[in-house]
Amino acid sequence: MDKDEVIRNIKFLKMKNVLIALDYDPTAQKVAEAGYGLAKSMNAEITLLHVISDPVYYSAVEYSPVMGFTGYMEMGQLQSVSIERLKEASVKYLEKIKSHLKDDSIAIKVEEGDFADSILRTAKQIKADMIVLGSHSRKWLENILMGSVAEKVLHHTKIPLFIVPTKKKK
Numbered sequence: 336m337d338k339d340e341v342i343r344n345i346k347f348l349k350m351k352n353v354l355i356a357l358d359y360d361p362t363a364q365k366v367a368e369a370g371y372g373l374a375k376s377m378n379a380e381i382t383l384l385h386v387i388s389d390p391v392y393y394s395a396v397e398y399s400p401v402m403g404f405t406g407y408m409e410m411g412q413l414q415s416v417s418i419e420r421l422k423e424a425s426v427k428y429l430e431k432i433k434s435h436l437k438d439d440s441i442a443i444k445v446e447e448g449d450f451a452d453s454i455l456r457t458a459k460q461i462k463a464d465m466i467v468l469g470s471h472s473r474k475w476l477e478n479i480l481m482g483s484v485a486e487k488v489l490h491h492t493k494i495p496l497f498i499v500p501t502k503k504k505k
Contacts, residue, residue, distance in 0.1 A: 350464035362501035370467030
């Protein structure tokens with residue numbers, strides 16, 4: 336192990352604040368659990384984040400209004416959803432994840448805007464030492480045309496990332 340690697344390892348062990356960004360995907364629980372385990376191994380404080388990017392998305396019948404919780408709210412209630420109602424539902428979702436992780440010390444935050452920009456802004460605000468997020472590994476053309484949140488965060492931060500692969504095994 337060279338000197339630079341030792342320094343990186345020491346910095347890793349001193350991480351005190353971990354941001355776990357969770358999206359609408361049912362695999363968010365896997366990301367939360369992996370990030371939580373990593374943060375706890377470093378005795379770091381944890382913030383769970385959900386970003387509301389496009390309110391119209393939540394009113395689509397095919398999707399749950401809040402990531403990973405099918406049937407969490409009646410879809411009929413969301414046809415004319417307000418940002419405030421989405422924020423309330425997102426807070427309830429994050430509270431449910433917090434309860435699942437059995438840790439009352441976890442902070443929760445709901446932001447509005449572009450996913451990657453909001454993750455980066457929140458990481459800066461809370462002085463995160465690490466960002467945890469999932470990578471869905473969607474179709475390559477989709478990534479070329481729209482870009483991936485994980486890739487955008489990676490290219491615009493100096494904060495270490497812990498990316499949890501959530502692609503379904505075939």
